[in-house]
Amino acid sequence: MSTGTETRPAAGGADTTGTPLLQVNDLFKSFPVRGGGIIPRTVGHVQAVHGVSFDLAAGETLGLVGESGSGKSTTGRAILQLHKPTSGSVKFEGKELTTMRGRDLQQIRRDMQIVFQDPYASLDPRWQVNDIIAEPLRIHRYGTTEKIQARINELLQIVGLNPEHRNRYAHEFSGGQRQRIGIARALALNPKFVVLDEPVSALDVSVQAGVVNLLEELQHELGLAYLFVAHDLSVVRHLSHRVAVMYLGSLVEVGPRELIYSKPMHPYTQALLSAVPVPDPKRERERQRNRIVLTGDIPSPVNPPSGCRFRTRCWKAQEICATEAPELKKRGDSELLSACHFAEEMPVA
Amino acid sequence: MTNGIETNEPLLRVSDLTVEFPTEDGVVHAVRDLSFELKPGEVLGVVGESGSGKSVSSMAILGLLPKTARVAGSIAYRGEELTGLSYNEMRKYRGNAISMIFQDPMTSLNPVFTVGHQLAEAYLEHHKVSKKAAWAKAVEALEQVGIPQPDRRAKQFPHEFSGGMRQRVVIAMAIINDPDVIIADEPTTALDVTVQAQILETLLRIRDETSAAIIMITHDLGVVAGMVDKVQVMYAGTVVEAGTVDEVFDLPRMPYTVGLLGSNPDPSLIGERLTPISGAPPSLVNLPSGCAFSPRCPLVAPVCHESEPELYEAGGAVSHLTRCHRWNDLAGYENPKKLFAHKEIGAEEPLAALLIDNPEAVVEEHLADSGDTEKEAAS
Numbered sequence: 001m002s003t004g005t006e007t008r009p010a011a012g013g014a015d016t017t018g019t020p021l022l023q024v025n026d027l028f029k030s031f032p033v034r035g036g037g038i039i040p041r042t043v044g045h046v047q048a049v050h051g052v053s054f055d056l057a058a059g060e061t062l063g064l065v066g067e068s069g070s071g072k073s074t075t076g077r078a079i080l081q082l083h084k085p086t087s088g089s090v091k092f093e094g095k096e097l098t099t100m101r102g103r104d105l106q107q108i109r110r111d112m113q114i115v116f117q118d119p120y121a122s123l124d125p126r127w128q129v130n131d132i133i134a135e136p137l138r139i140h141r142y143g144t145t146e147k148i149q150a151r152i153n154e155l156l157q158i159v160g161l162n163p164e165h166r167n168r169y170a171h172e173f174s175g176g177q178r179q180r181i182g183i184a185r186a187l188a189l190n191p192k193f194v195v196l197d198e199p200v201s202a203l204d205v206s207v208q209a210g211v212v213n214l215l216e217e218l219q220h221e222l223g224l225a226y227l228f229v230a231h232d233l234s235v236v237r238h239l240s241h242r243v244a245v246m247y248l249g250s251l252v253e254v255g256p257r258e259l260i261y262s263k264p265m266h267p268y269t270q271a272l273l274s275a276v277p278v279p280d281p282k283r284e285r286e287r288q289r290n291r292i293v294l295t296g297d298i299p300s301p302v303n304p305p306s307g308c309r310f311r312t313r314c315w316k317a318q319e320i321c322a323t324e325a326p327e328l329k330k331r332g333d334s335e336l337l338s339a340c341h342f343a344e345e346m347p348v349a
Numbered sequence: 350m351t352n353g354i355e356t357n358e359p360l361l362r363v364s365d366l367t368v369e370f371p372t373e374d375g376v377v378h379a380v381r382d383l384s385f386e387l388k389p390g391e392v393l394g395v396v397g398e399s400g401s402g403k404s405v406s407s408m409a410i411l412g413l414l415p416k417t418a419r420v421a422g423s424i425a426y427r428g429e430e431l432t433g434l435s436y437n438e439m440r441k442y443r444g445n446a447i448s449m450i451f452q453d454p455m456t457s458l459n460p461v462f463t464v465g466h467q468l469a470e471a472y473l474e475h476h477k478v479s480k481k482a483a484w485a486k487a488v489e490a491l492e493q494v495g496i497p498q499p500d501r502r503a504k505q506f507p508h509e510f511s512g513g514m515r516q517r518v519v520i521a522m523a524i525i526n527d528p529d530v531i532i533a534d535e536p537t538t539a540l541d542v543t544v545q546a547q548i549l550e551t552l553l554r555i556r557d558e559t560s561a562a563i564i565m566i567t568h569d570l571g572v573v574a575g576m577v578d579k580v581q582v583m584y585a586g587t588v589v590e591a592g593t594v595d596e597v598f599d600l601p602r603m604p605y606t607v608g609l610l611g612s613n614p615d616p617s618l619i620g621e622r623l624t625p626i627s628g629a630p631p632s633l634v635n636l637p638s639g640c641a642f643s644p645r646c647p648l649v650a651p652v653c654h655e656s657e658p659e660l661y662e663a664g665g666a667v668s669h670l671t672r673c674h675r676w677n678d679l680a681g682y683e684n685p686k687k688l689f690a691h692k693e694i695g696a697e698e699p700l701a702a703l704l705i706d707n708p709e710a711v712v713e714e715h716l717a718d719s720g721d722t723e724k725e726a727a728s
């Protein structure tokens with residue numbers, strides 16, 4: 001896999017030909033909230049995704065991290081048009097997706113796939129592996145039955161499963177193996193871009209590692225671009241070239257992996273990194289002493305705070321934070337894009 | 350329940366605990382030969398793969414297992430035997446002597462009563478006081494776990510609390526009767542790291558204030574590293590390694606622990622492959638013969654198939670307990686994590702090359718054997 005990620009522009013995404021594979025611009029997605037009562041009425045809106053912009057290059061991994069409910073999955077789905085965005089633009093290979101319909105959209109979906117978090121819920125246990133992987137191939141008229149069978153065998157080998165187990169049912173496989181089936185299915189049509197929505201979160205650590213290795217290898221060999229959604233910061237660090245930190249629907253910081261992890265500028269990124277426990281007793285006790293423990297919980301996305309959305313939990317908040325939403329841009333000398341009026345480098349051990 | 354006791358006496362002594370569930374497919378050996386002790390103020394971490402018996406053993410301690418469960422061995426709380434007590438006889442101890450925090454707060458909270466009401470009821474279970482005094486105690490407990498405006502919050506229902514706040518309420522419920530032992534089963538797994546940090550801090554503060562002992566069940570090795578004194582690694586229903594967290598993490602003497610530590614993504618491994626443990630956890634109905642980890646172990650040797658190792662003290666540089674015939678050979682590897690990488694990728698370099706201190710005969714035996722397991726795994 002490519003290691004020269006630090007030299008990529010922080011805004012990211014430009015490949016050698018100049019156009020990024022994926023361009024997301026000012027993406028919004030809100031869901032109506034219905035009140036109780038006999039006639040359900042819309043009583044408000046959940047602003048799940050609020051003005052998200054980023055680029056992604058071919059063969060690149062952007063890690064998307066943030067707390068539960070911050071809008072990571074909704075972002076992934078809105079990009080794939082599984083949720084119609086409320087506004088904003090999503091361009092894949094220069095083509096606008098938000099206005100695309102019918103056959104054009106189906107055609108382009110071959111190139112964009114998704115792997116879900118829960119290998120138990122996302123695969124029907126009564127289906128044979130064969131059917132699970134064949135489904136996208138049939139929908140997109142991949143070819144004759146023989147051609148489909150050959151492709152299934154190939155895919156099973158790619159993800160490290162025994163093709164002889166083709167006729168087994170999903171429930172006969174372990175969690176790690178099921179996630180491999182989900183990945184084989186996503187790869188069936190040779191996509192260029194895959195949204196990985198918490199692909200290893202439901203797995204035991206010892207099993208997780210195998211799937212992480214597989215994802216890394218596949219990217220290397222097939223030149224895939226990943227949007228890797230996860231709340232586990234150490235897995236994101238292992239797999240991503242760049243990382244975007246999300247809070248309450250907005251990106252608060254974006255940039256090259258090593259900078260995000262070693263010299264974050266945004267107070268939320270700093271708190272998040274400081275809260276992750278590391279599996280090393282001596283270091284962890286030391287870290288605990290210097291830990292930034294945030295007070296309170298993430299506010300409701302129905303009534304987000306004015307100005308900076310992080311201000312209710314931020315120890316650096318000033319008056320301006322309540323009135324002016326900070327823009328996501330370069331601050332100081334850092335290569336990172338940070339959405340904070342008072343962004344300041346802070347090393348996190 | 351803090352009647353005078355010398356602080357070095359164990360509060361809880363579990364010896365040879367065995368739990369079996371008869372099922373249609375056969376007997377599930379969920380917990381096998383589990384022994385440990387817990388002293389006041391001590392924090393014991395329990396880690397291990399999903400299905401390794403972590404929850405079932407804590408349910409056994411609290412007498413919460415279904416009637417079908419067959420429990421053998423001894424669970425002594427301050428010298429009083431708890432096994433064999435009925436659900437009702439256990440009431441005297443539950444919440445009062447030993448209490449439990451579950452992963453999902455809603456298993457402990459009733460959605461139709463206010464939080465204050467539920468806390469007060471929990472207090473009244475073990476104390477003969479007025480309703481008013483119990484309510485005051487409820488508010489105090491909420492304050493103790495760091496809930497702002499506890500008197501107002503006590504009048505609210507569980508659904509009016511966020512996930513992190515709800516888990517605090519559950520902790521308040523677990524400590525309201527001042528227990529000696531708190532068993533926390535994945536208490537922060539469903540929470541975000543920033544909220545997790547708050548909750549763990551709260552638990553440790555309560556330990557300092559009340560000298561309750563804590564059993565912390567978690568799959569997060571980072572949580573274990575930061576908050577426990579002793580750690581117990583479980584595999585296939587039993588303890589395979591136990592000792593101080595520093596020793597077990599630095600100088601593991603059981604290959605499963607090595608694999609577990611090695612599969613955690615570590616910043617120093619960026620750009621390198623992680624080292625998963627190949628294969629799947631064993632069936633608890635048909636356990637492998639000999640060592641339960643043998644089908645997945647990179648160090649497996651013929652002796653491992655013959656008998657299951659006892660849990661005994663390893664020698665040399667360490668003084669903690671291991672359940673492995675070959676802990677001494679394992680100690681000879683400078684970077685034992687490489688054993689797993691080796692097994693996954695296939696034999697490119699001889700395992701002997703990884704050894705610093707060379708028991709030749711065993712390595713040769715092993716190489717022949719590892720070839721076989723490689724084939725088994727592939728078939």
Ligand SMILES: Nc1ncnc2c1ncn2[C@@H]1O[C@H](COP(=O)(O)OP(=O)(O)OP(=O)(O)O)[C@@H](O)[C@H]1O
Pocket residue numbers: 031032046047048066067068069070071072073074075231301
């Ligand atoms: N279909 C929907 N209808 C209404 N609200 C929704 C819907 N999907 C998501 N939301 C809301 O949008 C917000 C963002 O949710 P989303 O699932 O994107 O978060 P996330 O970052 O993926 O969280 P998690 O880490 O828990 O998966 C949440 O408040 C959620 O409740």
Ligand SMILES: Nc1ncnc2c1ncn2[C@@H]1O[C@H](COP(=O)(O)OP(=O)(O)OP(=O)(O)O)[C@@H](O)[C@H]1O
Pocket residue numbers: 370372377378379397398399400401402403404405406415568633
């Ligand atoms: N009532 C039951 N009947 C039959 N088997 C059971 C029963 N309860 C638990 N088991 C089995 O006992 C074993 C141990 O389960 P336990 O819940 O203790 O695992 P755990 O270590 O807590 O796992 P996790 O990390 O997934 O919570 C599992 O294989 C489980 O399927």
Ligand code: SF4
Pocket residue numbers: 266267268308309310311312314315316317318321326339340341342343
């Ligand atoms: S803009 Fe203000 S409230 Fe927001 S993160 Fe920066 S300092 Fe904190």
Ligand code: SF4
Pocket residue numbers: 603604605640641642643644646647648649650653658672673674675676
């Ligand atoms: S006893 Fe043998 S199989 Fe079991 S862990 Fe030790 S070396 Fe591996």
Ligand SMILES: [Mg+2]
Pocket residue numbers: 072073074
């Ligand atoms: Mg999600």
Ligand SMILES: [Mg+2]
Pocket residue numbers: 403404405534
């Ligand atoms: Mg459990």
